[in-house]
Amino acid sequence: MQEFSNGGQAQGGQEQTPAPAPQPQPAPQFQSQPGIQNMPKKPSRSKKLLLWGSVVVGLLIVVALVFAWLRLSSTDSIAIEVILPERVQVGVPFAAEVQVSNGSNTDLRDARLSVSLPSDIAFVGSGASKVLDNRSLESIASGVTAKEQWQLIALSTEDAIKQLRVTVSYLPGRVSSRFEQAVTKDIVLGSAAVALDITTGNKVLAGEAFNAIITYENRSQTPYENVVVRFITPTDYVFESSEPEASRSIAGGKSWEVAELPLLARGEITARGSYSGATGSNFDLRAIVSAKIGDVEYAIAEKVATITVAESPLALEISLDGGNDRVVEAGQGLKYTLRYRNNTDVGLRDAIISARFEGEMFDLKQLQTDGVLRGSDNAVVWNASRVSELANIAPGASGSVSFTIRTKDNYPITTTNSKNFLVTVRGEMESPTVPRFVDAERTVGFVAVTNKVRGQVALETVGFQKEPTAQIVNTGPVPPKVGQATQYTIHWRVANYSTDIANAKVKAFLGPNVRFTGVAQSTTGVLPTYNERTQEMSWEIAKIAATRGVLSDPVEAVFQVELIPSVGQVGKSPMLIQESSIVATDSFTGVSLSDTGKEVDISLPADSTISGSEGRVAE
CATH class of the missing domain: 2.60.40.3670 (Immunoglobulin-like)
Structure with missing residues (x-):
């Protein structure tokens, strides 16, 4: 195997030199001609035409939609006609017909008709309070007229013009927005039926x-x-x-x-x-x-x-001494004066004046007057035989008559409703002479005055050594002895007469060497209280009804006191409680009512078990 080193050797034993790596070429340089800048490539003519065509088509669509909208929403093509009688007689039913004509090129969907009535016009068959009626016309096709009729009636008002308002709303074609159109029509009202x-x-x-x-x-x-x-x-x-x-x-x-x-x-x-x-x-x-x-x-x-x-031809006034708004009381003398004046320009002949009494509290037996008490109605009467000026009262002339009467000493209380008494005097003066401008059979003047009668409250204070009620037991020597405590009970009894009273307060001071033991009871649920520093007993009562203590038992408080006599009181009847007083507000008249209860000493006249020397201090 042939070995290679340093990059290898070519086949056939020849040595080859590696080819140099390619070098990056510089970008081609363009030289701008004078006056010409670099620009993007222009769109073609066909693209321009396409763009402008799209714009025009869009505008045409918008215009078409607006035109269609305006046409559908135009009220010119939807007509509302209200047909009424030329003149309506009040109280006679009449027909009101409404016609809705669709003159548009599209159907009106979900059409609704509303009739609104003016005042004094009503739908026959409905109450006068109903002033609006709505009806559905469903769909009104193009070119179709829908008709609806109402029976109406005019009420009360004559010779007037009222306005009827009719409103129609609808959905045109496929448009989802609701359109509305309204008209008014005059209803001419004539005379009443x-x-x-x-x-x-x-x-x-x-x-x-x-x-x-x-x-x-x-x-x-x-x-x-x-x-x-x-x-x-x-x-x-x-x-x-x-x-x-x-x-x-x-x-x-x-x-x-x-x-x-x-x-x-x-x-x-x-x-x-x-x-x-x-x-x-x-x-x-x-x-x-x-x-x-x-x-x-x-x-x-x-x-x-x-x-x-x-203005009354006969001006008549009445006055009560002390003021016409005064509060009177039982057993009181009252003086009334009737004053008259002829306000006409003619003489008033044969005038008669009368004063009639109303109220159970008047005591007619105590009447003092130069008039005559008429037996049929217990009225005092004056005529020309009693007052010569009444024979002919000259124009502008005036005069007066008077009388005095007392209220009863006692209130005529028979039931729990015998309360809040009033006394009224009604004066009347009349003459057969009638002025021309007055529609009457006689000339007359009236006057009256009413006064409230105040109530009365009564306080009784009594004492016992032998307490009659079982709840309290008194102890100590009788007669009392010097230095030793003897107990007694004091009773406050309150009677109320002809009016309810409120915020009543009873009070009194205890006598020397006497103190409150703290034992007490009351029919009102509120007990008397004691001030040790002043020796004052007091009792507050929120309210007492009229006739309480007259037709029923009085309001009562009982409290126990204790006497420890001194040497200086030997042989005497020391005072247990000084004079008591009550003050209350009359709920009917608003005035203050008051009364007093006698002082009580150890002689105790109300206690039958105490007699002679038992009512005096022993050594």
């Missing part, structure tokens, strides 16, 4: 009865059934009577039921009452006629009469 009126005088006198005449007439071509006439009055109006008699009382007034109201039928109601309002004030009387149409009752006519309270 049922003519309604209230006739009264323009002015009335406060407290003087007057007539209100309600007339109603069916002027339509529609007969009505189940008709109800309502007469609504203000709070200060007092209904006295009517012809015909009212069917029932309702909130704020009266109502009359009319079985039917045929064509051209007419009815009349005369209501009589009075109104107590301030001079110059206005008040409204309202009449409403309603009828059933289907199963629903509708107010088909309404009328309001506004009336002014005229």
Whole structure:
């Protein structure tokens, strides 16, 4: 085998030199010509044409889509027409027809129709509170007109224009966005089917009865059934009577039921009452006629009469000495004065003044007056025979009458409801002379004053050595001895009369050498307390009901005291407790009530077991 060294030897024994490794060639150098820069290769003409064609096609598509959108959303091709009577009679049902015409080239999907009513227009068969009704038209094909109809009724308001609003919404073609279109239509209201009126005088006198005449007439071509006439009055109006008699009382007034109201039928109601309002004030009387149409009752006519309270031709005032707002009490003398004045420009003839008493607390036996007490109603009366000026009261003239009366000494308590007593004097002055501007049968003036009667609380203080109740036992020598403790019990008893009282407090000081043992009981659950430094006993009562202690047992507290006599008290009857007092608030009148209980010494007049020397200190 032939060996090779240093890279080997060529066949045939000849030595070969290895070929040199190829060297990297430098990149070819290009020399720019003057004025020419290196630039990318330009696109071909065909590619340019393709690019511009794509842009144009895209723009055409966008324009087509916008055009289609505008065409579909245009309201010009969707027409809404509302067909109504030229003039609507209030209280008579009428038809409202809505036509939706699709003039577009595409179907309208999921079409919905909405009708919104103005005030005083109602859907027949629904209550007046319903003002919106929605219906589905489903699909409206191109070139098709959809129709819907509603039965409506106008309520109460006459000779007015109301606006009906109709809205249609839809999905055009395959577009997923919902479009909406709305129109309004005037409803021209004419007169009411049922003519309604209230006739009264323009002015009335406060407290003087007057007539209100309600007339109603069916002027339509529609007969009505189940008709109800309502007469609504203000709070200060007092209904006295009517012809015909009212069917029932309702909130704020009266109502009359009319079985039917045929064509051209007419009815009349005369209501009589009075109104107590301030001079110059206005008040409204309202009449409403309603009828059933289907199963629903509708107010088909309404009328309001506004009336002014005229200044009374006879101004009458009443005053109570001490003030008209004063609180009076049992067994008290009261002086009343009635003052009058002729406010007209004519003389008022044959005037009569009366004062009527209301309230159980008046003692008519104590009446003092120059008038006459009328037996039929216990009213004091003055006429020209008692006061000559009443024969003819000249224009602008004035005068007065007066009387004095006492309240009863005792409250007329018979039941637990015998409480919160009032005393009222009602004055009246009238003359047959009637001024021209007043709608009345006579000239009259009214006045009244009402006063609350305060309650009364009574405190009784009694003492025992032999306690009548079993819960407390008194010990110690009787008679008491110097230096030795003898126990006694003190009772506070509280009676309350004609009003509830609150925040009552009873208190008293104990006598010399007397202290509270700490033993006590109470019917209220609150025990008396003791101040050792001042020797004061006190008892608080949150509330005591009226008649407690009059018709039932009084409120009571019992507490034990202890006397240790001194030498200086031998042979005497030392005081166990000084004068007691109670103060409370009258819940009815707001005034303060008070009373006192007598002091108690060891002679104990309430304790039958103590007599003679047992009520005096022994050595």
